[in-house]
Amino acid sequence: MSAPILVIPGSGELTATDRGLLYGEGVFETVHLRPDGPWELGPHLERLARSAALLGLTVPHGLADLAAGLTHEDGALRLVVTPATSFATVSDVPQISRIQRRDGIRLITHDLGLTKRPPWSLSGAKTISYAENLAAKRWAELQGADDLLWLTSDGYALEGPTASLVWLSGDTLCTVPAEPTGILPGTTAAKLLSSVVALGLRTEERMISVDELAEADAIWLVSSLRGLAEARTLNGSARAASPWTPRLLGLLGFIHRPG
Amino acid sequence: MSAPILVIPGSGELTATDRGLLYGEGVFETVHLRPDGPWELGPHLERLARSAALLGLTVPHGLADLAAGLTHEDGALRLVVTPATSFATVSDVPQISRIQRRDGIRLITHDLGLTKRPPWSLSGAKTISYAENLAAKRWAELQGADDLLWLTSDGYALEGPTASLVWLSGDTLCTVPAEPTGILPGTTAAKLLSSVVALGLRTEERMISVDELAEADAIWLVSSLRGLAEARTLNGSARAASPWTPRLLGLLGFIHRPG
Numbered sequence: 154m155s156a157p158i159l160v161i162p163g164s165g166e167l168t169a170t171d172r173g174l175l176y177g178e179g180v181f182e183t184v185h186l187r188p189d190g191p192w193e194l195g196p197h198l199e200r201l202a203r204s205a206a207l208l209g210l211t212v213p214h215g216l217a218d219l220a221a222g223l224t225h226e227d228g229a230l231r232l233v234v235t236p237a238t239s240f241a242t243v244s245d246v247p248q249i250s251r252i253q254r255r256d257g258i259r260l261i262t263h264d265l266g267l268t269k270r271p272p273w274s275l276s277g278a279k280t281i282s283y284a285e286n287l288a289a290k291r292w293a294e295l296q297g298a299d300d301l302l303w304l305t306s307d308g309y310a311l312e313g314p315t316a317s318l319v320w321l322s323g324d325t326l327c328t329v330p331a332e333p334t335g336i337l338p339g340t341t342a343a344k345l346l347s348s349v350v351a352l353g354l355r356t357e358e359r360m361i362s363v364d365e366l367a368e369a370d371a372i373w374l375v376s377s378l379r380g381l382a383e384a385r386t387l388n389g390s391a392r393a394a395s396p397w398t399p400r401l402l403g404l405l406g407f408i409h410r411p412g
Numbered sequence: 413m414s415a416p417i418l419v420i421p422g423s424g425e426l427t428a429t430d431r432g433l434l435y436g437e438g439v440f441e442t443v444h445l446r447p448d449g450p451w452e453l454g455p456h457l458e459r460l461a462r463s464a465a466l467l468g469l470t471v472p473h474g475l476a477d478l479a480a481g482l483t484h485e486d487g488a489l490r491l492v493v494t495p496a497t498s499f500a501t502v503s504d505v506p507q508i509s510r511i512q513r514r515d516g517i518r519l520i521t522h523d524l525g526l527t528k529r530p531p532w533s534l535s536g537a538k539t540i541s542y543a544e545n546l547a548a549k550r551w552a553e554l555q556g557a558d559d560l561l562w563l564t565s566d567g568y569a570l571e572g573p574t575a576s577l578v579w580l581s582g583d584t585l586c587t588v589p590a591e592p593t594g595i596l597p598g599t600t601a602a603k604l605l606s607s608v609v610a611l612g613l614r615t616e617e618r619m620i621s622v623d624e625l626a627e628a629d630a631i632w633l634v635s636s637l638r639g640l641a642e643a644r645t646l647n648g649s650a651r652a653a654s655p656w657t658p659r660l661l662g663l664l665g666f667i668h669r670p671g
Contacts, residue, residue, distance in 0.1 A: 271483035
């Protein structure tokens with residue numbers, strides 16, 4: 154299925170003088186589209202509005218209504234807001250995301266070379282100035298891995314270029330706090346942590362060094378389309394598949410579909 | 413004058429599924445357009461091709477011919493290449509650039525919080541993932557300055573968000589080397605350094621601490637549209653106007669026009 158383009162009612166036309174296209178001054182969200190509609194649409198729209206505000210942009214009113222009416226067997230809904238236009242695209246979830254949801258990933262770590270985010274940093278906004286994120290992921294693939302986990306310069310885990318980090322330590326499911334680190338607050342990670350209490354797990358937001366992470370009972374990169382992608386290797390060391398992976402995927406409503 | 417859009421012959425159409433618009437995966441150049449054509453077009457096209465190669469993109473053949481035929485009294489030519497399209501826009505040089513060319517700027521410094529660029533860094537490419545650059549400049553304006561000079565975490569000068577640093581120390585005109593620092597190689601700075609031998613100046617590429625920079629005889633941010641914008645204050649300390657500013661602007665063919 155190709156990607157139909159749905160222009161948000163009330164927004165302007167696509168133009169080559171859009172600062173979104175000229176300077177990456179725009180924001181986006183990727184939402185998992187399901188048979189019963191866009192999953193976790195509310196939190197995604199809230200984050201889109203927060204990202205937009207950081208760039209001085211406003212999300213048009215028509216966007217929520219347009220998105221709410223969409224369904225798909227296993228789809229990707231992209232919402233984009235730039236100074237000149239706002240639009241949505243719908244496509245299949247990429248094959249590679251479905252495979253990683255089922256089979257996990259080879260994960261490597263590398264530090265960002267950052268001691269402290271500068272005061273103008275947009276790292277807490279999901280902007281369309283996303284080329285470095287995708288370059289980081291391509292670099293990881295060139296190293297023979299599937300994905301990357303960014304570290305602070307003193308070796309603490311932050312996030313992936315396109316996903317949040319979640320790990321299980323005993324009976325506690327953990328993720329990295331967004332506020333002190335400047336990482337993007339993960340909508341799927343938040344939903345996961347708020348849901349697992351029903352399974353008898355505790356939850357915690359805390360920092361973790363890469364050495365301590367290697368000792369975790371399970372490690373996942375968590376994002377809206379892949380759901381949970383379990384790290385089956387970390388920096389080349391194999392890790393046993395966790396029985397929690399299918400449980401947590403099921404809890405979030407991700408159903409294994411043919412790769 | 414509004415910005416006409418010139419689609420490069422042989423390139424595709426503007427589309428909302430362009431990875432340039434969705435993820436800032438594209439490259440650009442800003443060229444000063446003069447009555448006799450685009451200034452330093454060759455070096456700009458070379459840098460555009462190098463930036464494009466870093467993202468796996470190719471500059472269409474028609475672009476050089478299209479650009480070479482354009483003229484303007486004091487104009488801005490933008491060349492943009494994305495996976496889906498390539499185009500050029502022409503507009504007036506912004507009023508603020510002309511004013512800063514004539515009157516100089518209030519310059520402040522801040523470190524990038526970087527110890528080392530990560531191996532996937534695109535900092536040496538001029539990509540359209542430019543939102544952080546513009547956010548940095550807006551932050552400087554909120555501090556009551558006109559522009560910003562980025563420093564390493566140990567206090568050495570790098571570049572501005574949209575310009576190169578050049579300074580005069582005795583009879584030597586200096587700039588920061590691109591190779592070891594990961595800064596963008598400046599086309600206007602390169603042209604300036606290769607031209608000043610005719611005025612009896614020597615040239616050097618070297619690192620400089622912000623403390624040493626404060627002792628320089630003159631400091632400029634150098635870029636294609638502003639030409640040279642002299643720092644008339646550095647972190648709040650006033651600096652006398654250098655007699656070299658009009659000389660160097662003249663040498664590069666920038667003529668004072670009414671602000």
